[in-house]
Structure formats: structure tokens, C-alpha cells
Amino acid sequence: MMPGESSIEAGLALARQLFDTIGRRSFDGVGFTRAAYGEGEQTAHDLVAAAARDLDLDIAVDAALNLSMTLRGDDPDPPPLVIGSHLDAVPQGGNFDGLAGVLAGLACLAAYRAAGVRPPRDIVLIAIRAEESAWFGAQHIGSRAMLGTLDPRILDEARRIDSGLSLAEHMRQAGADVGRLRNGAALVDPARLRGYLELHIEQGPLLVSRALPLGIVTGIRGNLRCRKATCVGEYAHSGTAPRALRRDAVFAVSELVGRIDELWRVIEDEEGGDLVATFGRFSTDPNAHAVTTVPGEVVFSFDARSHAQAVLRRVEAALRQAMDEIASRRGVTFTCDSFTGDAPAAMNPDFQGLLSQGCERLSIPAMPIASGAGHDAGDFAAAGVPSAMIFVRNDKGSHNPQEAMEFDDFALGVRLMVWFVANLKG
Structure with missing residues (x-):
């Protein structure tokens, strides 16, 4: 059973509130700065976690401090679907890169809560740490730590651009279990996941130029x-x-x-x-x-x-x-x-097809689109997890304060995500 429109609107209202609150807390006078394993990222994690607790989601934090928020499904047997993105932002960046994906997932789960119905399977929303390479010169730190593909040498070799301290030291200060990360073991078994879905702003001009609100990602450039x-x-x-x-x-x-x-x-x-x-x-x-x-x-x-x-x-x-x-x-x-x-990462064809079907059913104009930028979805795909991405139209590019995602476009992305969750089989 899929949540109704009033329930989806309740989820969107929560997302709008968190966009505003996190944006205010991370605005530095010029742009939005949320340093990886630093104050800005942690503030965003704390606010999202508090909202998840209010929704009575199951909360967990792994050794790399990735935040998991789980809505239990109607059937506990099928493997869970992961929805995720990151909460860090480049220095003086925009407010939507990464944050939109986490808040879309939260809005989706909030819609199910408001409707009083369970999704067909467990849905795990993950706020992933340290995706942006701007801070440590290494990208996708949180997702790679989770999947067991983070090179342990990075822990000591990578240093944050503002402090000069190592990744290991910043992780330790934030409360991560650096000792566990040094052995390189995965924190989650990719084979036990049904798939990974990420909503993200498009970081290029194609959707704006085509006057389309959404794109269905076909693959991520290596x-x-x-x-x-x-x-x-x-x-x-x-x-x-x-x-x-x-x-x-x-x-x-x-x-x-x-x-x-x-x-x-x-x-x-x-x-x-x-x-x-x-x-x-x-x-x-x-x-x-x-x-x-x-x-x-x-x-x-x-x-x-x-x-x-x-x-x-x-x-x-x-x-x-x-x-x-x-x-x-x-x-x-x-x-x-x-x-x-x-390496280049292809998005799962079946997931792409289901998202296209959802756009047709919901009368959402969309197009297939390739991603030129890297995303956590690429790491999940490389680990063998069926993965998909929804791009949301965004003017003025990315990694700058002028990121200009329209909330109405974001709302269409959330509706498509809710539909996908309700109709995913297997």
C-alpha cells in the first residue's frame, strides 16, 4: 500500500523544515560549509537523527559514523532497500548537494509513518559521511568504509585542508572506531541488500536546458x-x-x-x-x-x-x-x-525501468541521463548492489552557494521515490 497525498505532503513539510534549519546552521556568510568529520557535518547528522527519532525509526551508527535510520517493513524476510546520500558540503558550497538525497529519503519514510502503513520490506535510510573529496583529498570515505573498499592507508595519509589533521584524528575526535576501520572489513554485507537508491541534484545544466524536473541516471563516469x-x-x-x-x-x-x-x-x-x-x-x-x-x-x-x-x-x-x-x-x-x-559504474537496468514506469504512472516528465560526477551510488554498484539514482533539476551548477533546486522538483522526486519503494519486488 502506498501512502496518500496528504501523507506525502507531511513528509515534504518535514524536509522543507530541515532544509531551512540545516541551511541556517551551516551558512558561513558566503555559502554552506559542512566539513567532513567536522562541526557542520555533525550538526546536520544530529538534526536528521533527531527527526528520525521523532518518527520512531530504528537508529544506528556504524564504526565510520554513518547514520542508519530504519523503517521496518510489512515482511521482515526480503532483503532491505537502502536509500542514502551524504550530509557534508564543500567549503562555501550549496545547501542541496547531498542533503537533498538524505531529506528525500526521510520524507519518504515520514510519509509511510503519517499514513500508518508499512512498506513491503525494511527501508534503511543512510546519511553517509565524508563523500566530498574537497576535505581530505579522498572521496566517498563513509560509503567505502561501510563496503570494505576504503584503503586503510588513507586514514593516516589524508589530511583535512583546514586543520591539517589526519582523517584518523578527525574520525577519532568525532567518535569513530578507527581501530575497526584499519582492518578494512566491510561494515555491512552488500550481498544482503536488495538495492541502493539515491536522489541527488543534477550538477550540470542538461535537465534545466531540457525543461525537465527529473532524470533517471543510466551510469556514473569513471x-x-x-x-x-x-x-x-x-x-x-x-x-x-x-x-x-x-x-x-x-x-x-x-x-x-x-x-x-x-x-x-x-x-x-x-x-x-x-x-x-x-x-x-x-x-x-x-x-x-x-x-x-x-x-x-x-x-x-x-x-x-x-x-x-x-x-x-x-x-x-x-x-x-x-x-x-x-x-x-x-x-x-x-x-x-x-x-x-x-571505474565507471552502471546503474541497474531493472531499477531504471521501474523508475521510468513510476514517472509514467505519476505523469512526471523525465529523461535518462548520465552522471559526470561521482556519487556514493557508484560505490554500492561497484560492490555488486543493484543501484539507481534520481537526478533533480538544479540551476547554477553545484559546489557553489547558487545551487538552485526548486522544492516543487524535489517533491516530484520524493513522490517517485515513494512509488518505487511501494512497487519494488524481489
């Missing part, structure tokens, strides 16, 4: 990253060093950028493949550069994303080959931190 690379050449006088004798680091890295840009064009325009590539940092030493100085060092970063792992492997090979060739010809050296990355 990524290839080098967080810091350095090209070292030789400083020289800009007026006296001829081209043939220069070891110009800026020209060398600029050539590298051009080579990757041309590869991107070939893959996208000529082959019809999927790729985005970004050199996100590109800087000379401010203590050494000058208008009259040939730059001898450039520090840069690289990020490539694709739905095809073969494309990412091809890009890495091309990047390394170009570095070697340019270094030999221009007399520079390239050094890189380790390349890291995540």
Missing part, C-alpha cells in the same frame, strides 16, 4: 586523476634565451594540454566516444616567475572522466607517452603523483 604533477625546466632571461636553447616549462605543459585536447576531439567527434578532460591546476612559482623570466617550473593537475574504462586507459597511456616525448624534445622533466581513479 575517472582518472593525477592530483599533482610537476614539469621542471630551466629559468632564464626572456630576452636573451633563444628558442632552441630554452627549457620552458610553460610551453612544455601547454603542448601537453594541446595533445590531450586533440585526443579528446578525436574520441568525441570522430569516434563518438565519451570523455571529459580537465587540467584543473596550472601554476608557476609566484616567488620566481616574472614578465622577463622564462618559467622553469609548472605545477598542474589532471582529471579525465569517461563511461568507458578503455577510454580512461587510453588517455593515461597517451598522457604518459606525450610527457616522455615532450620531455625529450624540450629538455624538461615531468614527475607525477600516483594516478588514481574509479
Whole structure:
């Protein structure tokens, strides 16, 4: 039995109240800051947990401090459905990234409570810790700790950008069981979950441009990253060093950028493949550069994303080959931190079909859409859990205070989630 409209409205009213309260508590004068394993994230967790207790949900916190809120189903035998997202936000970010997914799940469970009916199975809403890589340089910490895929070395190697303290120290201060996390064992058995569902704002412009409120995610791009690379050449006088004798680091890295840009064009325009590539940092030493100085060092970063792992492997090979060739010809050296990355993650086709069916039944305009950004849903999918995502139209992009999700669009996402919960079989 599915909750009626008045019950769904009650759940939406709770979500609206929490958007306002958490937003006020985390606004820093410019944007919304909720530091991973810090005060802002903890405040949001406390407020959500208090609301869940008022709904008489079963509350639990795991070793990584992920918060689970369970509504018991009509039948205890089927494996539970997990609904989840994160509550941290990047420094001076927006109020909807992550928070919308947790509050959508809470609104869904509140609707069942208001209707006085049970869902067909247990529904576990999880507020996941530390999804954003902005804080520790490592992403999806909470979900990976839960699924047993968090590299324990990160606990000591990753340091938060504002405090300089390690992830382990911040976890310990927040009350996490760091000792248990060091053994890398999963905190939940993925094989015992029916699936994972996450609502999230779209972080791009496609739904806005198509005038559609919702998107059904088909997959999440994998990524290839080098967080810091350095090209070292030789400083020289800009007026006296001829081209043939220069070891110009800026020209060398600029050539590298051009080579990757041309590869991107070939893959996208000529082959019809999927790729985005970004050199996100590109800087000379401010203590050494000058208008009259040939730059001898450039520090840069690289990020490539694709739905095809073969494309990412091809890009890495091309990047390394170009570095070697340019270094030999221009007399520079390239050094890189380790390349890291995540494999592309496909969303479950059956779940996508059920969400599409729900949109038809509820007369909600929607479209299939790929995700260029990473999400906790990708980690659940990689662990073998059938996973799905609902994107909500959001103007002005993401990771900035201008995130502009309309509450009416969010409400459609909640209605679709309630329908999905009521109609999921197996």
C-alpha cells in the first residue's frame, strides 16, 4: 500500500523544515560549509537523527559514523532497500548537494509513518559521511568504509585542508572506531541488500536546458586523476634565451594540454566516444616567475572522466607517452603523483525501468541521463548492489552557494521515490 497525498505532503513539510534549519546552521556568510568529520557535518547528522527519532525509526551508527535510520517493513524476510546520500558540503558550497538525497529519503519514510502503513520490506535510510573529496583529498570515505573498499592507508595519509589533521584524528575526535576501520572489513554485507537508491541534484545544466524536473541516471563516469604533477625546466632571461636553447616549462605543459585536447576531439567527434578532460591546476612559482623570466617550473593537475574504462586507459597511456616525448624534445622533466581513479559504474537496468514506469504512472516528465560526477551510488554498484539514482533539476551548477533546486522538483522526486519503494519486488 502506498501512502496518500496528504501523507506525502507531511513528509515534504518535514524536509522543507530541515532544509531551512540545516541551511541556517551551516551558512558561513558566503555559502554552506559542512566539513567532513567536522562541526557542520555533525550538526546536520544530529538534526536528521533527531527527526528520525521523532518518527520512531530504528537508529544506528556504524564504526565510520554513518547514520542508519530504519523503517521496518510489512515482511521482515526480503532483503532491505537502502536509500542514502551524504550530509557534508564543500567549503562555501550549496545547501542541496547531498542533503537533498538524505531529506528525500526521510520524507519518504515520514510519509509511510503519517499514513500508518508499512512498506513491503525494511527501508534503511543512510546519511553517509565524508563523500566530498574537497576535505581530505579522498572521496566517498563513509560509503567505502561501510563496503570494505576504503584503503586503510588513507586514514593516516589524508589530511583535512583546514586543520591539517589526519582523517584518523578527525574520525577519532568525532567518535569513530578507527581501530575497526584499519582492518578494512566491510561494515555491512552488500550481498544482503536488495538495492541502493539515491536522489541527488543534477550538477550540470542538461535537465534545466531540457525543461525537465527529473532524470533517471543510466551510469556514473569513471575517472582518472593525477592530483599533482610537476614539469621542471630551466629559468632564464626572456630576452636573451633563444628558442632552441630554452627549457620552458610553460610551453612544455601547454603542448601537453594541446595533445590531450586533440585526443579528446578525436574520441568525441570522430569516434563518438565519451570523455571529459580537465587540467584543473596550472601554476608557476609566484616567488620566481616574472614578465622577463622564462618559467622553469609548472605545477598542474589532471582529471579525465569517461563511461568507458578503455577510454580512461587510453588517455593515461597517451598522457604518459606525450610527457616522455615532450620531455625529450624540450629538455624538461615531468614527475607525477600516483594516478588514481574509479571505474565507471552502471546503474541497474531493472531499477531504471521501474523508475521510468513510476514517472509514467505519476505523469512526471523525465529523461535518462548520465552522471559526470561521482556519487556514493557508484560505490554500492561497484560492490555488486543493484543501484539507481534520481537526478533533480538544479540551476547554477553545484559546489557553489547558487545551487538552485526548486522544492516543487524535489517533491516530484520524493513522490517517485515513494512509488518505487511501494512497487519494488524481489
